Amino acid sequence: xxxxxxxxxxxxxxxxxxxxxxxxxxxxxxxxxxxxxxxxxxxxxxxxxxxxxxxxxxxxxxxxxxxxxxxxxxxxxxxxxxxxxxxxxxxxxxxxxxxxxxxxxxxxxxxxxxxxxxxxxxxxxxxxxxxxxxxxxxxxxxxxxxxxxxxxxxxxxxxxxxxxxxxxxxxxxxxxxxxxxxxxxxxxxxxxxxxxxxxxxxxxxxxxxxxxxxxxxxxxxxxxxxxxxxxxxxxxxxxxxxxxxxxxxxxxxxxxxxxxxxxxxxxxxxxxxxxxxxxxxxxxxxxxxxxxxxxxxxxxxxxxxxxxxxxxxxxxxxxxxxxxxxxxxxxxxxxxxx
Amino acid sequence: xxxxxxxxxxxxxxxxxxxxxxxxxxxxxxxxxxxxxxxxxxxxxxxxxxxxxxxxxxxxxxxxxxxxxxxxxxxxxxxxxxxxxxxxxxxxxxxxxxxxxxxxxxxxxxxxxxxxxxxxxxxxxxxxxxxxxxxxxxxxxxxxxxxxxxxxxxxxxxxxxxxxxxxxxxxxxxxxxxxxxxxxxxxxxxxxxxxxxxxxxxxxxxxxxxxxxxxxxxxxxxxxxxxxxxxxxxxxxxxxxxxxxxxxxxxxxxxxxxxxxxxxxxxxxxxxxxxxxxxxxxxxxxxxxxxxxxxxxxxxxxxxxxxxxxxxxxxxxxxxxxxxxxxxxxxxxxxxxx
Numbered sequence: 001x002x003x004x005x006x007x008x009x010x011x012x013x014x015x016x017x018x019x020x021x022x023x024x025x026x027x028x029x030x031x032x033x034x035x036x037x038x039x040x041x042x043x044x045x046x047x048x049x050x051x052x053x054x055x056x057x058x059x060x061x062x063x064x065x066x067x068x069x070x071x072x073x074x075x076x077x078x079x080x081x082x083x084x085x086x087x088x089x090x091x092x093x094x095x096x097x098x099x100x101x102x103x104x105x106x107x108x109x110x111x112x113x114x115x116x117x118x119x120x121x122x123x124x125x126x127x128x129x130x131x132x133x134x135x136x137x138x139x140x141x142x143x144x145x146x147x148x149x150x151x152x153x154x155x156x157x158x159x160x161x162x163x164x165x166x167x168x169x170x171x172x173x174x175x176x177x178x179x180x181x182x183x184x185x186x187x188x189x190x191x192x193x194x195x196x197x198x199x200x201x202x203x204x205x206x207x208x209x210x211x212x213x214x215x216x217x218x219x220x221x222x223x224x225x226x227x228x229x230x231x232x233x234x235x236x237x238x239x240x241x242x243x244x245x246x247x248x249x250x251x252x253x254x255x256x257x258x259x260x261x262x263x264x265x266x267x268x269x270x271x272x273x274x275x276x277x278x279x280x281x282x283x284x285x286x287x288x289x290x291x292x293x294x295x296x297x298x299x300x301x302x303x304x305x306x307x308x309x310x311x312x313x314x315x316x317x318x319x320x321x322x323x324x325x326x327x328x329x330x331x332x333x334x335x336x337x338x
Numbered sequence: 339x340x341x342x343x344x345x346x347x348x349x350x351x352x353x354x355x356x357x358x359x360x361x362x363x364x365x366x367x368x369x370x371x372x373x374x375x376x377x378x379x380x381x382x383x384x385x386x387x388x389x390x391x392x393x394x395x396x397x398x399x400x401x402x403x404x405x406x407x408x409x410x411x412x413x414x415x416x417x418x419x420x421x422x423x424x425x426x427x428x429x430x431x432x433x434x435x436x437x438x439x440x441x442x443x444x445x446x447x448x449x450x451x452x453x454x455x456x457x458x459x460x461x462x463x464x465x466x467x468x469x470x471x472x473x474x475x476x477x478x479x480x481x482x483x484x485x486x487x488x489x490x491x492x493x494x495x496x497x498x499x500x501x502x503x504x505x506x507x508x509x510x511x512x513x514x515x516x517x518x519x520x521x522x523x524x525x526x527x528x529x530x531x532x533x534x535x536x537x538x539x540x541x542x543x544x545x546x547x548x549x550x551x552x553x554x555x556x557x558x559x560x561x562x563x564x565x566x567x568x569x570x571x572x573x574x575x576x577x578x579x580x581x582x583x584x585x586x587x588x589x590x591x592x593x594x595x596x597x598x599x600x601x602x603x604x605x606x607x608x609x610x611x612x613x614x615x616x617x618x619x620x621x622x623x624x625x626x627x628x629x630x631x632x633x634x635x636x637x638x639x640x641x642x643x644x645x646x647x648x649x650x651x652x653x654x655x656x657x658x659x660x661x662x663x664x665x666x667x668x669x670x671x672x673x674x675x676x
Contacts, residue, residue, distance in 0.1 A: 043496045045503060097461050100438075123435050123461055124498045127468070131491035134472055138485045146484060147476045153469035160462045161381045 016328035017059060023325055024067040027081055031063050034085040038132060045117070049125045053092055053113050061221075062192045063088045069196025069210050072322045079199045082136055083145060087192045089133035090149065094156055094188075096126035144198060152191040159183025163249070168276065170258055170269050172250040181222045182215070189218030209316050213326070216310035221333045223303040226251035227296050228336070230287050242283040248273045252302065256295035257286075265289055300334065307334045354666035355397055361663055362405040365419055369401050372423040376470055383455070387463045391430055391451050399559075400530045401426045407534025407548050410660045417537045420474055421483060425530045427471035428487065432494055432526075434464035482536060490529040497521025501587070506614065508596055508607050510588040519560045520553070527556030547654050551664070554648035559671045561641040564589035565634050566674070568625050580621040586611045590640065594633035595624075603627055638672065645672045 021028065039050040063084035070080035099112040100119045114122040130153070137146050163180045166172040193214030197206040228234050229244045230253055244251055250273065258269050272278050272286065290296050307330045317323050359366065377388040401422035408418035437450040438457045452460040468491070475484050501518045504510040531552030535544040566572050567582045568591055582589055588611065596607050610616050610624065628634050645668045655661050 041496055041499075043499045043503070045499055046496065094465075097465060100457070100461055119438070119457070120502055121499055123438055124495050124502065126465075127432075127435060128492055128495035128499070130465070130468065131488055131495055134484065134488035135492055138481060138488050141481060143476060143479060143481070146472065150469055150472035150476050154466055154473055157462050157466035157469055158379050158381045158384065161379075161383055161459060161466070164458055164462065165381070165383060 016325070016332035017061065017064075020068055020325040020329050021059060021064055023322060024064060024071065027067045027084070028060065028064060030078075030081045031060070031067070031084045031088070034082055034136075035088055038085065038136060039089075039129065041128065045121055046125055046128055049096075049113050049117055049121055050092065050129055052116065053095060054088070056110050060088060062091050062188060065189065065192040065214060065217075066195045068322060068326055069193045069214075070199055071196075072210075072317055072320075072326065073197045073200035073202050073206065075196065075200035077199065079140055079142075080195065082140055083195050083199065084192075086133045086136045086140075086145075086149060087188065087195070089129045089136070090153060090156075091188060093126040093130040093133070094160070094184075096122045096129070098160070100126075142198075145195065148191050148194055148198070152187045155183045155187045159185075159187070166250050168248040168274050169250060170254075170266070170274050172255060174252065174255050177250065177252055177255055178219070181219050185222040186215045186218030189221065190214035193217075206316065209313050212313035213310050216306045216313065217330055217333060220303040220306040220310065220330065223252060223299060223306065224334055224336060227253060227299050227303075230290060230296060232287065245272070245283050245286055246278065248276055252299045253290050253295045254286075256298055257290045257293050260293040260295070261289060303334050307331070354663070354670035355399065355402075358406055358663040358667050359397065359402055361660060362402060362409065365405045365422070366398065366402060368416075368419045369398070369405070369422045369426070372420055372474075373426055376423065376474060377427075377467065379466065383459055384463055384466055387434075387451050387455055387459055388430065388467055390454065391433060392426070394448050398426060400429050400526060403527065403530040403552060403555075404533045406660060406664055407531045407552075408537055409534075410548075410655055410658075410664065411535045411538035411540045411544065413534065413538035415537065417478055417480075418533065420478055421533050421537065422530075424471045424474045424478075424483075424487060425526065425533070427467045427474070428491060428494075429526060431464040431468040431471070432498070432522075434460045434467070436498070438464075480536075483533065486529050486532055486536070490525045493521045493525045497523075497525070504588050506586040506612050507588060508592075508604070508612050510593060512590065512593050515588065515590055515593055516557070519557050523560040524553045524556030527559065528552035531555075544654065547651050550651035551648050554644045554651065555668055555671060558641040558644040558648065558668065561590060561637060561644065562672055562674060565591060565637050565641070568628055568634060570625065583610070583621050583624055584616065586614050590637045591628050591633045592624075594636055595628045595631050598631040598633070599627060641672050645669070 035054060036051075039047050039054065041047060066080055066084040066087055096113055099114045100122050103114075112122075113125070133149070134146070137149060159180050159182070162176070163184055166176055166180060190211045191214070193210040194207050197203075197210050226244065228239075229241055229251070231241060235241050254269065254273065258266060261269065268282075268285065268289070272282050310330045311327055314323055314326060373392060374389075377385050377392065379385060404422040404425055405418055434451055437452045438460050450460075451463070471487070472484070475487060497518050497520070500514070501522055504514055504518060528549045529552070531548040532545050535541075535548050564582065566577075567579055567589070569579060573579050592607065592611065596604060599607065606620075606623065606627070610620050648668045649665055652661055652664060
C-alpha cells in the first residue's frame with residue numbers, strides 16, 4: 001500500500017468529521033503532498049518507516065483542525081498547509097515514540113512500526129520527523145509559530161512521562177489523570193487550532209478562543225478514547241479493546257470504578273493493574289465493575305462537559321458553515337463513545 | 339552527586355582542552371546554570387533523569403566550542419550562553435536516545451539512564467530536552483539559529499539511522515562510514531562553531547570557516563573515538579573497550595582490517611560482526627588483526643587529515659590566544675588516540 005495512494009484515498013462518508021474534512025479537502029490534499037515530499041531522506045529506511053505510520057494515517061484530525069481554524073478566521077493564504085503538515089509530523093513522531101514506550105505491536109489495526117522494524121529505527125525516525133517539523137516551521141518563518149509548537153512539544157513529553165509515572169498506580173487521582181490528558185493529547189489539539197487565527201493575523205483573543213476550543217476538544221477526545229478501550233460495542237465492531245488494561249494504564253473509568261469499589265473490588269484493581277497479575281476473564285470482570293458503578297457513562301459525562309466548553313469557546317466567531325462544522329465535530333468526538 | 343556540584347566542579351588540568359575551557363570558564367559557569375535552570379519540570383523524573391546524564395557530563399566540548407567561537411569573533415553579548423545550553427541539550431537528547439538504541443548499560447563510566455530507569459523515560463526525557471532546546475532558541479529569537487539547529491537535528495537523526503543500517507554489515511564502505519560520522523557527530527560540532535560568528539554578526543565567509551573547523555574537528559574526534567574503542571592503552575587506563583565490536587558497529591579500523599585481510603580473516607570478521615557470534619578472545623584477536631594491517635595507525639592518519647583541514651579553516655581569523663587554543667584543541671582531540 002503506497003503512502004501516496006492512501007493519502008489521496010477516500011474517507012468513509014457520513015460523520016460530522018467527514019463533513020469537516022470535505023470542507024477542507026483541497027487543502028488536505030496539499031498537506032498530504034507536503035507530508036510525502038518532506039518526509040523524504042536519502043536514508044531510505046526513513047521514508048519507508050515514516051510512510052508506514054503516516055499511511056496507516058487515520059483521519060488527520062489535528063491538521064484538519066489547523067486548516068479549518070484558518071478558514072474560520074478568513075485566511076486565504078497558503079501558510080496553513082505547511083503548518084498543518086508540521087502538526088502531523090509532530091503527532092507522528094509522538095506516535096512512534098509512544099509505541100516504543102508502550103511496547104505496542106499494533107497501531108490503528110495494522111502492525112506498529114516498532115513491531116516491523118524494531119524499537120531502534122522507531123526512536124530515530126521519530127527524532128527525524130520532529131526535527132523536520134521544526135525545519136518546516138523555520139521555512140514558514142514566524143517565531144510565534146515556533147514558540148507555540150516548541151512549547152507544545154515540551155508539554156507533550158512532560159505528559160508522557162507523567163503518564164508513565166501514574167501507570168500501575170491505582171492511587172492516581174482524577175487531577176493527575178486530567179493533567180496527563182491535557183498535556184499528552186490536548187496540548188497539540190490546542191496548538192493546531194491556535195495556528196488558524198495566528199496565520200490569519202486575528203487578535204490574540206481569537207487565538208485564545210481557538211486554543212480553548214482545541215484544548216477542550218482534545219481533552220474530550222482523549223477521555224472518550226479511554227472509554228472506548230473498555231467498550232463492548234468497539235469489540236463487536238472487531239476493534240481490539242483492553243490495551244490500557246493490559247498495560248496497567250490508569251484512566252478515568254478505572255479511577256471512578258476504584259473510588260466507588262468495595263475492598264474486594266479494589267483488591268482486584270490492585271492485582272490486575274498494580275501487580276500486573278492478569279488472567280483470562282479479568283478484562284471482562286473489569287468492564288462489569290465499571291458498569292456496576294456507572295464509571296463508563298460518568299466518564300462520558302465528563303467528556304461532555306469539556307465538549308460544552310469547546311463549543312462555548314467558539315461563541316466569539318461569526319456563525320457560518322465552518323463554525324457549524326467545528327461545533328458538530330465536538331459532538332462527533334464524544335458520541336463515537338457509544 | 340548533585341548536578342549543580344558536578345557542573346561547577348573542577349576540571350582535570352593540563353590538556354589543550356582544559357586550557358580552552360579555562361579561557362571561557364565564566365561563560366561555561368553561566369551555561370551550566372542555564373542548563374540546570376532550564377531542565378526543570380514539575381514532573382520530577384525529568385530533571386532527575388536529565389540531571390543524571392548531564393552530571394555525568396564530560397567536558398562539554400560542544401558548548402565550549404560555541405563559547406570559544408563567539409569570543410574568537412569578538413562577540414561581547416550574552417546570547418552565546420543560552421545557545422551553548424541549546425547545543426548541550428540537543429547533544430544530551432541524542433545521547434539518551436543513543437543509549438536506548440544501543441541498549442547500553444554504561445555511559446561515561448557510570449550506569450546509563452536507560453539502565454537505571456528503563457528505556458521508556460529515556461526516550462521521553464530525550465524528547466523533552468530536545469523540545470526545551472527549541473524553546474530556548476525561540477527565546478533567543480533568531481531564525482538563522484533555528485534553521486541551523488533544526489537542520490542539524492534532522493541530519494543527526496539521519497546519521498543515526500544510517501549507522502543502524504550499516505551495523506553488522508562488513509561490506510560497509512569507507513564512504514558510508516564517513517557519512518555516518520559526518521552526520522551523527524560532526525554536524526553538531528559544525529553547528530556549535532557556526533553560532534559564534536553568527537551571534538557576532540560576522541560575514542557569512544566566517545560562518546562557513548567556523549562551520550568547516552567544527553565539521554572537520556568533529557570528524558577527527560569521532561574517528562579517534564572509534565580507534566579508542568580498540569585501544570590497549572585505554573584498557574590499561576581502566577576504560578572499557580570493545581563496545582563497538584560487541585555491538586557489531588562497522589568503524590574505520592574494521593573497514594581497513596577487513597579490506598586488507600585474507601579470506602580466513604574476513605571469515606572472522608563476518609562471524610563476529612555480521613553473525614554476532616563472539617567468544618572469549620575474539621576482541622583480542624580483532625585488535626591483533628588491526629595491528630597486523632596497521633588499521634589503527636592508518637585510521638589515526640585519516641583523523642590527522644581532517645584535523646589539518648580544521649586548522650586550515652581558521653586561517654581567515656586573526657592570530658591570538660583564542661585561535662591558538664582552538665588550534666591546540668584539534669591536536670588534543672587527535673593525540674588522545676594514543
